[in-house]
Amino acid sequence: xxxIRTLALLWLLALAPTCALAQHAGHHxxxxxxxxxxxxxNHDRLPRGCDAISRDYDFDIAAGxxxxxxxxxxxFGLSMHEVRVEPCARVTVNFSNRDEVRHQWMVHGLPxxxxxxxxxxLEANAGASVSGTFIVPGDDRTYLIHCDMAQHMEKGMKGQLxxxxxxxxxxxxxxxxxxxxxxxxLPRGSWLPLSAVFLMGIIVATLWVRRGR
Amino acid sequence: MRSTRLALICIALVLLAWPxxxxxxxxxxxxxxxxxxxxxxxxxxxxxxxxxxxxxYCPGGEAGWRDEQEIxxxxxxxxxxxxxxNPWLVAAAVRGTNNVSHRVLMRSGLTxxxxxxxxxxxxxxxxxxxxxxLEVAELNGSSAESRDPVTSYALAPGITPGLWxxxxxxxxxxxxxxxxxxxxSALRLPSPALRVEQGDRVIITLENTHYMxxxxxxxxxxxxFTTATGAGNDGVPLTxxxxxxxxxxxxYELTPRHAGTMFYHCHxxxxxxxxxxxxxxxxxxxxxxxxWVQTINVGAGQVRAPAVAVxxxxxxxxxxxxxxxxxxxxxxxxxxxxxxxxxxxxHREYDITDASMDYFTLNGRSFPYTFRESLVVAAPGDRIKLxxxxxxAKGIALHTHGHKFVVVAEDGSAVPEAARSARDVVWLATSQxxxxxxxxxxxxxxxxxxxxxxxxxxxxQGVTNDGIGPGGNISAIVYEEYMGESGWxxxxxxxxxxxxxxxxxxxxxxVWQSYAPGLFGDPGPDWILLLRLSVLMLALGGLLGTLLSxxxxxx
Ligand SMILES: [Cu+2]
Ligand SMILES: [Cu+2]
Numbered sequence: 019x020x021x022i023r024t025l026a027l028l029w030l031l032a033l034a035p036t037c038a039l040a041q042h043a044g045h046h047x048x049x050x051x052x053x054x055x056x057x058x059x060n061h062d063r064l065p066r067g068c069d070a071i072s073r074d075y076d077f078d079i080a081a082g083x084x085x086x087x088x089x090x091x092x093x094f095g096l097s098m099h100e101v102r103v104e105p106c107a108r109v110t111v112n113f114s115n116r117d118e119v120r121h122q123w124m125v126h127g128l129p130x131x132x133x134x135x136x137x138x139x140l141e142a143n144a145g146a147s148v149s150g151t152f153i154v155p156g157d158d159r160t161y162l163i164h165c166d167m168a169q170h171m172e173k174g175m176k177g178q179l180x181x182x183x184x185x186x187x188x189x190x191x192x193x194x195x196x197x198x199x200x201x202x203x204l205p206r207g208s209w210l211p212l213s214a215v216f217l218m219g220i221i222v223a224t225l226w227v228r229r230g231r
Numbered sequence: 232m233r234s235t236r237l238a239l240i241c242i243a244l245v246l247l248a249w250p251x252x253x254x255x256x257x258x259x260x261x262x263x264x265x266x267x268x269x270x271x272x273x274x275x276x277x278x279x280x281x282x283x284x285x286x287x288y289c290p291g292g293e294a295g296w297r298d299e300q301e302i303x304x305x306x307x308x309x310x311x312x313x314x315x316x317n318p319w320l321v322a323a324a325v326r327g328t329n330n331v332s333h334r335v336l337m338r339s340g341l342t343x344x345x346x347x348x349x350x351x352x353x354x355x356x357x358x359x360x361x362x363x364x365l366e367v368a369e370l371n372g373s374s375a376e377s378r379d380p381v382t383s384y385a386l387a388p389g390i391t392p393g394l395w396x397x398x399x400x401x402x403x404x405x406x407x408x409x410x411x412x413x414x415x416s417a418l419r420l421p422s423p424a425l426r427v428e429q430g431d432r433v434i435i436t437l438e439n440t441h442y443m444x445x446x447x448x449x450x451x452x453x454x455x456f457t458t459a460t461g462a463g464n465d466g467v468p469l470t471x472x473x474x475x476x477x478x479x480x481x482x483y484e485l486t487p488r489h490a491g492t493m494f495y496h497c498h499x500x501x502x503x504x505x506x507x508x509x510x511x512x513x514x515x516x517x518x519x520x521x522x523w524v525q526t527i528n529v530g531a532g533q534v535r536a537p538a539v540a541v542x543x544x545x546x547x548x549x550x551x552x553x554x555x556x557x558x559x560x561x562x563x564x565x566x567x568x569x570x571x572x573x574x575x576x577x578h579r580e581y582d583i584t585d586a587s588m589d590y591f592t593l594n595g596r597s598f599p600y601t602f603r604e605s606l607v608v609a610a611p612g613d614r615i616k617l618x619x620x621x622x623x624a625k626g627i628a629l630h631t632h633g634h635k636f637v638v639v640a641e642d643g644s645a646v647p648e649a650a651r652s653a654r655d656v657v658w659l660a661t662s663q664x665x666x667x668x669x670x671x672x673x674x675x676x677x678x679x680x681x682x683x684x685x686x687x688x689x690x691x692q693g694v695t696n697d698g699i700g701p702g703g704n705i706s707a708i709v710y711e712e713y714m715g716e717s718g719w720x721x722x723x724x725x726x727x728x729x730x731x732x733x734x735x736x737x738x739x740x741x742v743w744q745s746y747a748p749g750l751f752g753d754p755g756p757d758w759i760l761l762l763r764l765s766v767l768m769l770a771l772g773g774l775l776g777t778l779l780s781x782x783x784x785x786x
Contacts, residue, residue, distance in 0.1 A: 050333075052343065055402060083478030091569040093442035093477045117478035119366065119438040120342075120400075126409055137409060141402065143342075144438070144480065166404040168368040168382045168418070172375065172568055173442045190375040197375035201567050 047134065053146040054120075057139035058132075060152045061108070065129055067156040068106035075109045077101060079123060081142070081165065081175065082116030089192045091201075092174025094121070094165070099177040099192050101163065105156040107181075112149045115142035122165040125179055129155055158182035238777045244770035248763050272759075277752035281740050285731035286388060289313040289603060289719040292416070297718065303331055305523070308535045308547070311608035311711065313718035316528070320399075320417060321535045324527040327358060340417055345400040346526045353430065356521040361427050362434045363526060367441035367509070368405065368418055370394040371561075375568045382406060384414045386590055387597040387696050389733030392561035395441065395507040397422035397495075399527050417529045420595030421622070422495075422511035424528035424550040426538070429490045429518040436482045437475050442570045444474035444499050445509060447483050450662060451493035451643050452513050454485035466498040474499045490517040490540075491643025492618040492664040502583045506560060510622045512550050512664075515643075516540060531594045532605055541616055548616040549607055552595070553659070553688070553704055555588040555623035558697065588624055591693040591703035598696070598705040599730045605706045607669070608714055611681060615669040621659035627693065627704075629657045631669075633684030634708060635676055640666035653677060656689055669708070681710035683720050696736045 049056040064071070077098065085095030094117075103109055113123045123140040130136045138152040154161075163177035164170070178188045190197040251259070251269060292314045299309035302322035310316070319338035323331045327348025328341050336343060342364070349360035371380035371391045380391045382405050398418055407413045427433050437447045448466030456471065458464045463472025464483055475481045487493075497509035512531060516524050519539035528534055531550035534541070541548045560583075563576045590597055594605045609615055617636070621627045629636075635653035638646055642664055653676050657665055670677040687694050687705040696702030709720045726745040729735045743751040 048337075050337075050343075050402075083476070086477075091571065093570050118480035119440045119478055122404075124404075135409060139403075143344075166406065166409075167366075167440055168370065168405040168414075169372050169442060170440070172372065172381060173570060197568065199375050199378070199568070201569050201572050 052143065054115075054143045054148040055139070055141040056148055056150040057141075058128075058134060058137060058152070059150045060132055060138075063132055063153070065106070065132060065153060065155040068153070070106070071108045071153065072104045072106040073108070075103050075107055076112070077109070078112045078114070080114045080116055081121040081123065084116055086174050089174055092192060094170050095174040095192060096123075096163075096177055099163075100180060100194050101177065102180045102184075103154055105154065105158065105182045108151060108153050109179075110149060110151040111140060112147060113140045113142050114147035115145060118144045120144065120167065121170070121175065122167060124164055124166055125152070126162045126164075127159075128152070128161065154179070154181045158184055160184040160186060160188060162188060234777050234780065238774060241770045241774040241777065244766060245774065248767040248770060250760065250763060250767075275755040275757050277749050278755050280744055280748050280752065281729070281732065281734055283732040283734050285728040288599070288727060288731060289717050291717065293317070303335055305536055308533070308537075310533055310535070311709075311714050311718060312533075312604055312606045313602075314604040316530065316532070316535060317416065318535065320527070320529060321525060324399075325523050325525050325536045327361075327526075330358075340401050340403070340415070342400045342402045348526075352432065353518075355518070357428065357523050359428065359430065360432045361526060362436065363425060364400040364436045364438055365397045365422075365447070366400055366438050367445055368396055368398040368414075369441060369564065370396065370414055370418070370420065370508075371565065373565045373568045373573075379412065380565060381412060382414045382418070383412050384419055385600070386420070386556075386592055386595070387600050387702065388731055388736060390590065390597065390696060390736060392556050392558055392590060393507070393564035394420050394556075394561060395504065395509050395564075396420055397437075397447075397497075397509060397511055399423050399529065400438065419530050420508050420592065421531055421552040421554060422508065424512035424514060424531045424534075424552065424618075425495065426514045426516060426524045426526050426528065426534075427487065428516050428522055428524055428538070429487060431486065433485050433487070434482050435485075435495075436480055438480040439475040439477055442477050443504075443574065444468075444476050445497045445504065446472065446474050446481075446499055447495060448498035449483065449485055449493065449495050449513060451491070451664070452485055452495070452515065453487045453489060454483070458482070458484045468499055487515045489643065490515045491640060492620070492666055493643050494620055494622070494662055494664060496622070496662075500578050503560065503577050503581065505622070506557065506583070506624060507564075508554065508556075510554070512552055512618060512620050514550070514618060530604070537616075544614060545616040546613040547607075547609065548618070551593060551605070551617055551619045553619070553621045553623055553627050553629075554592045554595075555625055555693070556590040556592065557583075557586045557624075558589040559586065583624075586624070588692065589697040591623070591688060591695070593704035593706055598694075598702045599727060601704065601706040602720070603718075606720065607686075607706070607708045608711060609669075609671055609708065610711045611671050611673060611678075613669075613671045615671070617667040617669055618664065619657075619659060619667060620664045621661060624661060625690065625692075626661065627659045628689040629659060629665075629686065630655055630689040631684060631686035631708065633679045633682055634669060634671070636667040636669060637677070638665055639668050640664075671710075681712055683710075683713050683722055684708045699736050699738055700742075701730065702736065 047058050080097040086092040115121045125138045128136050140150050142148045161179040165175035187195040297310045297315040305322040305325045307318040307321045323339035328345045329347045347362040348358035352359040370384040371393045374381045446466035465471040493513040495513045497504040516538035517540035522539040524538045525536040531552040534548040537548040635655045673680045685707045694703040741752045
């Protein structure tokens with residue numbers, strides 16, 4: 019009987035909105051709770067070359083399929099595909115997930131001495147919000163932002179973090195840059211008008227040359 | 232005059248260069264009567280052997296994963312083969328992700344709500360309220376920046392067809408790490424085998440993380456047409472419900488009254504979606520006291536924590552999921568990155584009535600990778616339970632060497648004792664399941680004694696990779712005395728070096744190169760003939776040029 023009660027209690031706990039899982043897991047510097055996960059948060063350790071925090075930013079960024087509607091050819095999206103900050107800034111991202119599935123907001127290529135594997139990672143469960151803070155380095159650079167669930171970046175969940183002047187746009191950031199490989203969207207039967215125009219060119223040139231003689 | 236001389240030279244060269252084997256046979260026979268046979272000239276010798284270094288047969292997985300271990304009260308059986316499932320995931324799938332410690336959960340890779348196990352409704356010491364969450368993942372998909380398949384997963388060396396799978400709910404990234412493009416180990420073909428106990432109140436939430444609509448259909452498992460709230464529960468867009476759209480989720484409910492081996496799959500455009508890999512085994516174990524079942528079996532294969540009823544009669548249990556794939560379908564997700572273009576290509580331009588299957592998988596791999604993770608390893612006297620599904624488009628004639636299976640259940644219903652017989656070919660129609668007893672009793676019927684005994688589809692396309700054999704779903708029953716320490720069987724036939732190269736399955740290597748390169752290797756080129764034909768062509772060209780110049784000058 020005691021066992022049944024324990025199990026029933028465990029069941030209730032699992033259904034409750036907050037569970038006892040929130041804690042630090044050493045090697046990955048990971049914060050996990052029922053809202054999601056924050057990995058490699060950094061509030062105070064300055065990157066090399068930064069004497070002080072230049073400025074504090076606070077961004078509300080939403081994710082979900084609803085943002086795909088405005089971008090033809092995507093399935094998922096972000097409310098903000100480009101984030102611009104000053105070098106040595108402290109950036110807080112309040113990431114809210116409007117979908118009924120998980121999404122992530124990850125920055126890559128950060129200095130590994132501060133961020134293990136060079137990554138700052140937010141993961142929000144369905145309908146949940148997570149917030150995390152990190153400090154960007156002092157040099158002008160553009161960093162990749164994406165959701166690393168299979169095909170989410172490819173199908174629209176890609177962004178860029180521009181520090182200072184940045185280092186050039188990344189490819190296929192919705193609303194910022196086009197795709198490196200792009201499908202052909204030529205209307206059906208385009209070969210007909212194209213051939214006609216080609217012939218026209220020949221005729222025009224021939225006539226022109228004749229008239230000049 | 233000059234041109235006449237040139238024409239005559241050209242004609243002479245044509246006659247000289249013309250290969251004698253091209254003369255009409257009558258001319259050749261007449262010549263033979265005067266001169267006899269032509270003198271000996273050797274045929275070209277063999278080409279040099281392939282230089283590609285074969286992959287490591289048995290690269291091994293994470294250290295310690297193969298060992299037998301006890302994790303928070305769950306006994307996880309050892310894996311004798313080369314690659315094993317994550318034992319922490321096995322333990323979390325048995326206890327429930329809500330009942331394990333934070334440490335076990337982190338090492339399992341699952342989210343805290345991936346498999347929730349709750350109340351013990353019948354008071355027999357195990358949880359009966361089970362909530363499973365599944366996501367949908369695309370493997371070997373496209374990207375707007377790269378021509379390589381992303382979230383890559385190889386069936387066999389160099390074979391990476393596009394795939395869709397139901398996936399256990401895993402925290403974090405889809406790839407091994409950011410530098411890697413490899414799908415993480417729990418993200419793979421086939422969709423996981425799911426396991427519950429008879430009478431459990433089961434909820435399966437489909438969280439559609441994919442860019443196309445999908446549903447969940449519980450094929451053969453006892454479920455109501457609607458859920459308690461009246462929502463569709465059969466997964467059929469035509470009759471039951473609107474599909475789960477990208478980014479959306481829906482829960483399906485069932486309380487299965489009968490034990491048996493069932494099936495689950497997507498029911499949206501099934502001739503495309505099910506064939507892309509959206510299908511898995513759904514096993515309902517008999518109700519027993521203290522029966523904690525392994526709710527998720529990643530990649531099917533050996534069940535490392537078998538249920539109580541299985542342990543009563545068997546030493547081991549294996550889930551065997553057969554699936555064939557059509558390259559002309561699966562490559563379509565790799566040709567475009569626009570979901571609209573992909574949708575049109577897969578559902579309108581692809582025509583399954585013209586299709587033929589190219590790849591034949593067992594538990595998500597084709598030979599030789601099947602030998603890394605789908606061997607059945609056992610000792611004399613063992614009894615082994617095999618749960619088999621054929622998820623492919625064509626039937627499977629499942630044949631084993633060295634043994635005869637006893638079919639104890641079909642489509643989740645027991646075969647009456649009196650109707651059972653020992654069989655060495657078991658036919659499985661599309662989506663059919665069978666429960667097979669493998670009895671390693673050396674009685675000349677059930678088993679013929681220790682060895683490395685292949686088992687495979689006896690329909691011949693099934694033992695190839697796109698027509699190249701050996702390939703497809705070949706695996707083996709290996710007796711422990713024939714297993715090496717590292718998990719690779721001590722085979723005594725030919726070298727497998729060729730089979731662990733990409734070139735072999737690209738049809739670039741002679742099939743018997745490894746042991747008879749001189750005899751059956753590809754012949755080298757005939758350079759002398761090429762030289763002769765070059766002279767012939769030059770002369771013919773010269774002749775034609777001369778004729779044309781005569782025509783133009785009006786001669
Ligand atoms: Cu996402
Ligand atoms: Cu589907």
